Amino acid sequence: MADLPDDIARINALTSNARNTWFALLGVLVFVGITLMGVEHIDFYGVGRATELPLVNVDVPTRYFFVAAPILTAAIYGYFHLYLIRLWDVLGKADPVHQGQPLGDVVSPWLVTDAALHLRRRLRDDACTTPRTLEAAAMALNFLLAWGFGPLVLGLLWWQSMPAREFLWITLVATLALIVVLITGTASLAMLILRMRPSNSGQQINLWSTVPAMSAFLIIAPALLIFAFQRTEGPTEYLADLVLIGEDIVERPEGWLPYAIARDEFRDNWCRRKGIKAADCLDLGDREQSFKDEWRSRRSSSFADFQRPSWDGPFQKKPDLRNAVLISAYLVGANLSLIDLAGSEFWDANLEGADLSKANLSFTDFRNAELATASLRSTNILHASFVRTNLVDTHITFAKIESTVFWYANLTRTSFNNSQITNTTFFDTSLNSVDFSSSGMKEVNFGDVTLTSANFKFSYLDDVSFGHAKMANTVFDFSYLAGSLDTPTFFAEINLDGATNFGGAMRNLIVDKIDFDERTDFRNAFLDKSVSFSPDFAAQMGTPLNRPCQWVTTHLSDEEYFSLWRWWIERSPELIYWDQIAPPEWRNVPRLTPEDIAELGLTDCTWKTGPMPGAEASE
Structure with missing residues (x-):
């Protein structure tokens, strides 16, 4: 090495450092890519969900991974291409032949260097390297690995960060990292082409002062930022898909019984404890209220042992669940208050005891869902669907309900106290002991419903239809x-x-x-x-x-x-x-x-x- 000219020695030194960085970069990219293959949407929302890092078998919180991985990847990628830019300078200036040998045979061997010299030979038509079989394919593959692999993996990470619906702390980091990678990679590639051309081999060039480079930056960077924002916090129609079908967002405890089964079992135990005969247990008379109060208290207190997701930690906020697909999801006792749930699908989901107070339930579909004892206080319910939904003992107080359907639903003992209900249909619905006191209704249809012992005290009912309703003791x-x-x-065939x-x-x-x-x-x-x-x-x-x-x-x-x-x-x-x-x-x-x-x-x-x-x- 001591006999080598200074330019060859510098080429070898830069090649050695760049090659070591390249191996580190490839390792990180493979590591991040494999990790991303195991990431699911539930990892951003479930209880104690984490991402397992391959090889080391260490679990890290998914959100932390999506913050750290793009920063680390962009740093190594940028560091690697800074070495390459310096390498292009000396490769472009070096003589094509050294002591009768092509430059490519004298310098330290590396596939990326070979690809650059093959490009130089094509652009200058000099003898800097020896032509070899599959030269073009090898050059293309090396370019893909050196320039394309990084943006590809970071682009995948950027895309998979969007279901978190967190622009500031997650997707913005990935977007900025992707922009950095695109800038450094583009600068490195542009400088390679410029240095390998015969006319610019020694010319000093400020790439980013050129009109094409600045124009591309001013278009691509804002476009990526705007697109990322729209996909994470923009209008509903632009949001990234969020699919949580059948996921346990709340940890499902062993032995947990559905509401109806648990209530029947508790009634039997309560009657035995009170010395009431089984034949009298179904109708407790004056003691029914005492049973109801104890049942609600015990059932509600049991939710305290549930493991719920923490949505108020670092890099977190209340989740944006607009247009989320939560079919058959398990959300018993979940805290969904103040959350925007517009357009979400909760078919067959279990939300017993969940807190949805002040949530936005516009265009939300709760078909066949379990919402017993849930709180929907002060919610905005527009164009929602509660078909065959169990809403027993649910509180829908101070709510705004408009153009919503409650078909074949069970609303026994549900409270609509102080709610405003407009253009809504209750068809073939059980509304026994429901509380509509102090509520306002306009163009509401109660068709073939059971309203036994319902309470409309202090309510305002304008153009409300009670066709064929059973309203004894109302x-x-x-x-x-x-x-x-x-x-x-027209009150037709109504039982009063x-x-x-x-x-x-x-x-x-x-x-x-x-x-x-x-x-x-x-x-x-x-x-x-x-x-x-x-x-x-x-x-x-x-x-x-x-x-x-x-x-x-x-x-x-x-x-x-x-x-x-x-x-x-x-x-x-x-x-x-x-x-x-x-x-x-x-x-x-x-x-x-x-x-x-x-x-x-x-x-x-x-x-x-x-x-x-x-x-x-x-x-």
Whole structure:
């Protein structure tokens, strides 16, 4: 080596260092590539999920891997190509022949150097290397390994980072690393071509000051950043696919029973503990509430032992689950509050006891899902589907529900308290003991539903249909139930046995085909002539006038109607304020004067208290 000219010695030194770096780079790329083959979408979201590193068999958190791997890969790739750029300088300046031998036979052997010299021979037509068989194929393969392998692996890592839906801490790192790799690789390749050409072998060139290079950088770098952002945090239609079919996002404990089976088993044990006979256990009477309270408390406390994913750690935030495919996923007791779930599919998923409060459930599909005891408080539910969904004991309070279907669903004991429900259908749905108190409804269809012991107290029901509904023991106290003036709501074949309406208002309804019994009590409801009812129904409510005195026999204007209802509410024996029940636009309707009341003949009209006479007699 001492007899070698300085340029040959420098070529050999740079070749040695670049070759060592190249082997390190190939090792890292193979290592990262093999690791990426085992990465799944659930690794970003599951409990304690980690990525196993090949060869060393060490598990690292997947998110940490997607931060560290691109940085390490880009650093080694850039370091390698900085050596190559310096190598191209001396290869371009070196004489083609040294002591009668081609330059390629004198310098330290390396396939990348051979490829560069073969390129030089083609561009300059000099004798810097000896022609060999498969020369072109070998040159192409070396170029692919030296320039293409790095961007390929980093591109795959960049793509696979997108289902994490975390731009700032994960995909941005991969994007910047990919940009660095593309810049250094392109600069190295451009300098190779420039140095191997005869006209630029010794010329000083600032590649990135050229118009083509700067134009490419200013187009490609922003394009990659914008594309990555759109795929991770952009509009729903651009998001990367997120598929979690059949995945246990919450760790499934051994021996965990489905809601219905566990409840039946707990009921049997509870009755044995209380000394109640098996024959009496199905109907606990006054003790039913005590059973329900203990069951809910014990079932809810059992969720405390579940291993749930931590979504608030380093490099993490609340997950973006828009358009996620969560079919048959296990999410019992999961904390999904404040999460955007728009467009997600939860078919057959188990979300018992999950917290979805303040989540966005627009266009979400919960077909056949288990949502018993879940919390959907203050959720936004637009165009969602709850077909054959189990929503027993679920809280959907203070929610906004619009254009949603609840077909064949089980909503027993579900609470819709203070929710606003619009253009929604409940068809062939079990709504026993459901709580719609203080809710607002418009254009809601209850078709062939079971609403036994449902509570509509203080609710606002505008153009709500109850076709063929079973509504025994339902409460309409202080509610507003109205159809439209042009098309009154028709209550056809509805069972109102034991139903009550204490102080509620009715308007534009046809209720002459309802079924009722001696316990049905609408004596203190308020209505005008826009409501059509049967003589038998009126007679039961209004002895001796064959109608209650506040059932006005004339059509009233809007102001007259709400003024008169306000007068009736303010005569209530209960402490009820008009603002509690009035539609917002009629809260300031003028009070009627005593003269107005006298003119209508209602001065002596009072509330009827006590049980229905017929019901008392039947007892």
